[in-house]
Each structure stands twice: as structure tokens, then as C-alpha cells.
Amino acid sequence: MTALLEQVETPPAWVDPLMLHSGDAVSLSITPMWFGLRAITSALTHTYASPATARLLRRTDKPRQTVARRLAESRVWARQTIRPGGLLRGEPGYVTTVGARLRHARLRATALTDWDSGGPALPIGRLDVARTWLGFTLVAHHALAAVGIGTTSEEERHLYRYWSCVAHLLGLDEILYRPVVDHAGACHLRDLLDAMAPAPDGTSRTATAAVIGAHAHATAHAPGAALYEDELRDLIHCLLRRSLGGTAADRLGIPDVAAAAGLMPLNKTLNRQARYWQTFFLATAQTARRQAAEEPGPEPEPIAAVLPLGVALRRRSSTPAA
Template sequence: MTAHHTPHTTSERVGDLEPVGRRPSIKAERIAALLTAGDPLADAVIAELDLHGAPARRALDAGLRKGPAALGEQPPEAVAALLKQVETPPSWVDPLMLHRGDVVSLSVPPLWFGLCAVTTALAHTYASPAAARLLLRTGRPTKTALRELADAGVWARQTIRPGGLLRGAPGHVATVEARLRQARLRATALMDWDMGVPGLPIGQLDMARTWLGFTLLAHQALAAVGIDVTGEEERRLYQYWAYVAHLLGLDESLYRDVTDHAGARRLHHLLDAVTPSPDDTSRTATAAVIGAQAHATAQVPGAVLSEEQVRDLLHRILRRSLGNPAADRLRIPDVPAVTDLMPLISTLNRETRRWQTFSPASAQEARRQAAEEPEPAPEPIAAVLPLGVAFQHRSEVRRSGSPAA
């Protein structure tokens, strides 16, 4: 069973990828072609779930958590194909890496991981007008943004934990859930999508933007507050997140040759070339994310910064991570030097990190403390609810999931 989406013309976008007078690269042509690409396997699963109802949903949930062998009977064709794909890691995945988790992200204190990595990833995602429109569907952007921040933080922490991506583990289930949620939103968005807009809603390129948000952009934000990584740590980061991309259903041509920040920047440049510039929808969504994160952070017991100070800090972080031109397009304010806390924070974080990584033992202790953060209980996969019910359910139940793509 397959899902079919109306394609859009992409030839006019290819010319944006290279200077005038030069032939677009093979990579650029491939990126442009992916403007109209979704996730055929996940799209087909959503179609099957709507057709077969509760039995198919139960089979998918049980198969993800316990493995296909635990199913008493053969699930529908697309569900079986998805379970088979995510059951066994590709040959290029190091099993020991999955047991260790994302050791680079685990070395980041949870406070800074949430404040920098998660906020920047969502802001980068919503810089795409197509993604921003989905956030604003509810008419309550700040409340929705707060839920998205919480969901994104839960998903990310489950994903990077030691063993989090092993079959049936919370991060593994949550990542496939995120993939199905994107397919569900894609199917819903296509019901009233402006077919004159280039690309497919929540297609391959939007998913790649989210992936870059949690790799390149997140670590640019962390570097802005003094939490830097070495070249070897970059390699480990992208090796781990390549498997996350596999579980999310990204086309391998987007991520398999991205092994460090330099490669990620090249991909980022290509994606920006085919993504419409931020509009008022993007700016509203980004402001909602910043406001929601500032409010939530200032309300944490023992917080030492006011909501206004946290907002100023986030403005500075985002300007450093996204770059001033992108920040200007999103109308993220520049912070006056007199109220800029970044120099002090960067100094303190660099000193702390120097002692954390002073020896293998201290580095291991820092990762252990980060991994001990309480883990929320898994919930049934909400992305598989029948068409028209998913959005209502999502407003009533806090799930473990990923940022909206």
C-alpha cells in the first residue's frame, strides 16, 4: 500500500543552489528533487492504520516495543515493512555506540542542553514557513510552543541515553513515533495545503532541517555559551545521529556523507537555498518558542534569572547559532552589550567543562550525572490515531515525541 502526494515543480529552485552560469552539482540536484519527497513507508503505514484501525495500531505498538517476533499474527503489509526496517540497524552502525549512547550530548548539562539545543532546534525548524504554519494551526502559539519544547526535550533525552536507541528502548520507540507523527501531520496538512507552495509539507527537507537543528545548530548554540566539542567529538556526534536519521526515515543522500560540522554546514546551505525565506508566520512561531522557553526556565525552582533576562539570553544564543542574517529575518532582537550575559556565562561554562573533561574519569562522571535525569514513562503511539483525531488527542495528552517538523 502506498501513499501518493501531488508533486510540485522544482526546476525553478535548482538555479538557486549554484551561482549563475554554473551547472548545479549532483548533490544540489538531489536536494531539489527531494522537495517533493515524503517518507513513502511511513505514509503507507498511516494509510494502513486509517484503513485497519485499532488492530493495526496495536500490532505496530507491540512490534516496536517487543519486536515483530512477539506478534501473534502477521500485521498489515506496510506496518510489517516498517517494523522490519527499524528492527535491525544498518551494517554501518556500531553496536557498541548504541550501548554507549550519544556521549557528546550526554556531556552537556541538562539545563544547557534544553536551553540551547532544544530551543535552537525548534527555532531553526520554524524558520521554514511551512513548518511554522503547522504550529500556528491551533491559534494558541505560545501554549503549543511550550508543549513542543517539552516534547522535544523528552524525545532528545530519551534518544541520547545509553541504550536509548536499542530495539524497543524508549528513544527507539519515540524516534519511530516522531517519524509517524510527521507522516500523520503530512497527511493532514495535504488536505488544505496551498499547492502553489514549493515542496511538500513536512517532507524530506523539513525533516532534514530538524535533524540539523539537533546536530549543527544545537552545537553552535552550545558553543555560544562556552560548551565546545573537539573534532573527534564531532565525528562521534554525527555517527550517532546518522542512525537517528535512519530511524526518522531520512533519505541517506542527505546525511550519510555528513561526518562533522563542516559537512553539516554544506547541507545547511543547500537546504536554505530551497527553503522559502521566513515570513510573518515564521516570526510569530519563533517568538512563541522564545517566550515559552523563557517563561518555563524562569519558573523553575531556584532559577536565578528573570523571564526577561532569560529571553535576552535566548536572543543572544539564537543570534550566535543561527547567524545574524537569519536572526534579522526572524526579527530576533539584538541584545545591548550592557545587558549581555554571554561573556560571563561562556567563561564559567568553559572553566566547568575544562574540569569535567580533565580526565576520562571526570568525563564519565559528567555523562553519568546527565544520564540519571528521570525518564518519563512511555505512552501509546499517538501519531497512529485515525485522521482527524490526532490533533485533538495531542492537545489533551502530553506524549514523548519530537519537535514538529
């Protein structure tokens, strides 16, 4: 524990304190609804594409409930991490990131024990943690770009500088993440990891279906929901296929839903136009980030944690009194 604290409490020389105080300005500019629906779901889907990670669900009797909890925890962690000052020592994003590192260590210890006993599981290593890191950077923002929410070259550089601090807290070796300064570098790292990782298997497909089902169920049963659970599931299927590509989606068992795909070009155009005007002026960009940072904090219950809070609150406030 002493070695751990010495490492995480000694920021590398390249860390910019002003950047930590500002937070992940790129992710904060994303509407909370799309951040939850696209970024988090895509990141977890990418993570569970690794059979080693997906096999962890076999340790539980209720995999869907476990996935729902992980989905909620991931959204809480991501929101705490990107907030201004969230990665400063002792702040929520810092604490939850180091806590995730400790959980990974415990999972590795358990997996090694099972392996020594003849079990099929292998411990999650640095490469799987790197996949998770790419899930919340490259994959999440590729997913957002698929619905018209793109990033500039300058925003990409800022994004990876900020998330390099997250990688440091997670204990990743700098040789894995420091060369990554934009999406092109992240794509190169992803291709290297994919070349060394087994292809998604039945366990990966089961985990992917559980992530999609848990997110659709939580959002459909949240206050102010506008779509039914099956409609949300179709929408998520369509969004994932557009961001992951047809081949990767087929390997994960994500069906092609033609009905939901019909609305995607219009949706993408509207998002692109909204983001253009949102970031056209410095004042509007700062307002958007401040509103995202001031979103009500996620509740401990999974349904509340994955609810796109901003949208639900606006709907309730706009509903005329009876």
C-alpha cells in the same frame, strides 16, 4: 506498518551496537541546564525558520500552548534519545523517534488533503525533516559553542555517527545524512537546504517568538528559578543571536539585547574552562556523562519538562533549612 517495522528493525551494516549501548556521549557531557536552554531552543528555532513547518501552528487556536508542548516533547525526546541504550529496539528513545516519524506521516497526509481542497499548506517533506535533524546536531552544538561548550574533531565524528542512527529511524534517505561526518559536512548540507527553502516569513517569526516566550515562561515559573521571565527572554535572545548570527536572527525577528550581551564573554570563558577540566581526565568525563544520564526523568507537564532539573535540585539542596 509491516514495511515500517521491517525498515526500522533492520539496522544498517554501519551501525555500531556498542555505540548504541553507550549513548550519545558528546551530548551527555553537556550540563542539563545548557542542554535545555541552548540546544533545544536553538534546534526548534532552526526548525520553525522553515515556513512550511511554522505554518503547522495555524492549525491550532492556541499556538503558544502548542509550542510549549512541542518544546517539552522535544526535550523529553532528546534526553531519551541520547541516553545509553536509548536507541535500542523498544527503548524510549527508539519508540519516540519512530513515533515522531509516524506523526510526520500523519501531518503530510493532512496537509495533502488541505492542499487538494485549495488550502495554502504544503506537506512537510524529507528536506524539512533533514532540517530538524540538523537542528539537533549542527545548530544545537553551534549554539553550545557560542557559550564556550565546544567539541573536538573526534567528538564531532562520534556525534554524527550516533545521530545517523536517529536519521535512519526517522526515515531520512541515506544520501542526505551519510556523507555528513562532522560539522563541516553538516554546514554544507544546511547551506544546500537553505538555498532550496523559502526565507523565513511572518509565520516563522511568530513561531520563533512563541518558542522563546514558552521557554522563558516555563523556566521562570519553575521551582528554584533565579531569573524573571523578561530577563530569561533577553538572555535567550542574546544566546540565539550569537549562535545564529545577526542576519539570520534579524530575519526571525530576534531583537538585539545589549544588556544581556555584556555577560556573554565571561560566561563563555567560564564554560570553556569548566568543560576543559571536566573532560581532561577519562574518569571525570565518565562521571559527567553518568550524572547527565541519571538526571531525573522529565515530567509530563511542559513546565517540568523544560526545567533545568539538575540546577534546580542543587539549588534546593543547598538552601539552608529555616
